[in-house]
Amino acid sequence: MLDSETYRRRLETMRERLTGVPADGLYATPSSNLFYLTGIDFHRSERLTALLLFADRDPVVLCPAFEESRLRGMSAVSDVVTWEETEDPFARAAA
Numbered sequence: 001m002l003d004s005e006t007y008r009r010r011l012e013t014m015r016e017r018l019t020g021v022p023a024d025g026l027y028a029t030p031s032s033n034l035f036y037l038t039g040i041d042f043h044r045s046e047r048l049t050a051l052l053l054f055a056d057r058d059p060v061v062l063c064p065a066f067e068e069s070r071l072r073g074m075s076a077v078s079d080v081v082t083w084e085e086t087e088d089p090f091a092r093a094a095a
Contacts, residue, residue, distance in 0.1 A: 003040065004076040005076075007027060007037065007075075007076030007077075008076050009036055010036065010037050010040070011053065011059050011077070014026060014037060014053060014085065015053060015054075015055050015059075015090045016055075016066070017094040018053070018079065019055045024050060024054065025050060025053055025055070026048070026051070026052075026053040026054075027050055027051070027053075027055040028048050028050065028053075028059055029044065029048070029049060029051075030043055030044045030049055031044070032043075033049055034049075034050075037051060037053075037077055038059075038075050038076055038077050039052055039074050039075055039077075040053075040071060040074055040075045040077075041074060042063075042067070042071070042076040044090065045069075047062040047064045047089070048062060048063075048064075048083070048089035048090065048093070049062065049064070049067065049071070050062050051065075051077065052093060054093070058079055059077045059079065060077070060079045060080075060081055060091040061075060061077045061079070061080050062080075062081045062082075062083065062092060062093050063081075063082060063083075063087060064082065064083060064084075064085070064089075065082040065083065065085075065094070066082050067082075068080055068082050076084060081093075
């Protein structure tokens with residue numbers, strides 16, 4: 001894993017690039033893209049974990065509540081929103 005500053009620079013570069021494309025934001029789930037941008041090394045599962053990145057605000061990572069401490073230990077993104085098993089994670093992402 002690289003240092004947090006490397007991931008922050010990558011996220012900032014991506015935010016800058018968003019201003020030049022016809023997209024409102026970037027949505028990345030567990031993949032090499034998510035790892036490259038954040039350092040989060042999760043595998044895909046039925047439980048949603050996602051990076052939400054927009055040009056005009058700080059990045060947010062959404063993850064299951066039980067994964068929060070593990071995710072914080074590997075991620076350069078400080079804003080983490082969690083969801084409980086009884087919640088709709090897509091509704092949390094939309095909020």
